[in-house]
Amino acid sequence: MDDIACVIQTVAVLEVLHGAIGIVPSGFFSPLMQWSGRTHFILAIVGQIKEVQDLPWLSITLVAWCLGEMIRYPHYALTCLGRCPGWLTYLRYTGFIMIYPTGLVGELLIMYKALPHVKEKNLYANLFSVFPFSYYDLLWAILLVYPFLWLKLYLQLFKQRKSKLGKSEKHHGKRKRM
Template sequence: MAMTAARAYLLVYNAAMCCGWAYILGRLLWTVTAPPPAPGAGYPHTPIYDAVAPALRVFQTGAVAEVAHAATGLVRTPAATTALQVGSRLFLLWPILEGLTPVHGHMAVATMVGAWAATEVPRYAFYAVGAAAGSAAVPRWLVWLRYTTFLPLYPLGAGSEVALILAALPVLARARGAYLSIAMPNAWNVAFDFWTWCVFIVVMYVPGLPFMYMHMMRQRRKALGGGQKTKAA
């Protein structure tokens, strides 16, 4: 059977995302294991983030397409859940990491990016193979990786995200009302304090983490339990 345009697009998209995240993971591991630079060598103060940031901007932002895929029915994935997952990462990437350079040197940058990348490589590989050859052709080991890596990596990634937001709070407090905030009075008669929003986001991790974890556990049981066939999105 000839490959449809939709399947061809999903193959290219998922293969590109898999390669991008593999590159990010490789850059991260290379930087973490590389010997420290000699004093005065002009090495950046935040080597880990500087090493992964260019590719991270491209490939994490590229995940916005997944929301469109789900919303248009191109893949059978809940659009709301996809938007929540992608949105939380974009919040960490752009307003927190890209907007607040003092956070770049936090150790949670490495654990967060590592957890993201190690999860995404098998996930996108799973979808790429499914788009290319059908769900029945996806190797069992890849199915297992796709639905198992999140078990340790999701709590690690989420914990690192919370750690980075908490690290950003003192930075935001010093610029309170100036960074991504709207003060009263104004023509719209609205106010927004980004520091307060970050505190709210941290609080929302308390119910959000178990909810998302249980959602993924249900997906895992459906894919691996009872001998059911896996359906690649």
């Protein structure tokens, strides 16, 4: 895995901090869940298991992540400046509907494909020697709960979408355009 991807994903912790101090309206918990999941995926799995680095699902996952960020970050920046156009707000609260499930499927498939390599290499054995389970066991547990945690984030995005896009006031029997 390219070191630049690892550095960029690690530095993305700033989004968690921005949410925590209120620079962006996302709050703390959702960005923390997304950041920790992606960082684990990039550093602990993709960065350590060369056998998954050439799988097409990795490219699909990274493209989905990039598309999401290419919408979110300009939206955040322009919203902070009070200059966000309506079309970008619409894209921000609609684009995720297809982008997020695509990223999820890619992440899950890569983690699943990594399992035999994690077991074969006994990955992170020293780190997990103090626990009654291995990293392989933890990765299985993550695979089982990940869709439910993801669903929580996904449904939260629909609530945000309704909050941001559902507020269009009616004007003379017609909805106002953004």
